[in-house]
Amino acid sequence: MLLVNGIPLVIAEYKSYVSSGKDWTEAVHQLHRYQRQAPLMLAPNVFCVAADEDAFRYGTVLPHDADKDAIERHLDTWGPWLSGSTGPPQSVKVGLSE
Numbered sequence: 001m002l003l004v005n006g007i008p009l010v011i012a013e014y015k016s017y018v019s020s021g022k023d024w025t026e027a028v029h030q031l032h033r034y035q036r037q038a039p040l041m042l043a044p045n046v047f048c049v050a051a052d053e054d055a056f057r058y059g060t061v062l063p064h065d066a067d068k069d070a071i072e073r074h075l076d077t078w079g080p081w082l083s084g085s086t087g088p089p090q091s092v093k094v095g096l097s098e
Contacts, residue, residue, distance in 0.1 A: 008041060012049035024050040024057050025075055032071050049081070056081045081088045 002010035011034070013027035020026075027050035034044050042048075042061055050057050059078035062070055 007044045009044065009046045010049065011045060012051065014051045015051045017054070023052045024055045024078075027051060028057075028059070028061075028075060028078060029071065031061050032066065035066075036064045039064045050078060064075065 001012065011031065015022040015024060015027045015030075015032045017023050018025050021034070028048075031042075031050065045061070047058050047060055057078040059074075059076050059083050062074055066074075
């Protein structure tokens, strides 16, 4: 969890496929359980991270009343964060044109 002035802006969940047989998709389901059980914890959330040994993904959680089918469809929106990168991170130019 990344706190800024005590506010949880980023929440991460890691699953070990090696020890539990669960991958990053189970981490997304765990984040949705947090949303159902403690919705105020995710109210100021900017994004979440779900990871395992092979993948590091980022995305958002659905509203607390989302059903399992909606969550499964939503998995496609979770993007890889430099997954499969073989070289150093590429720089991204942000700002005004030269």
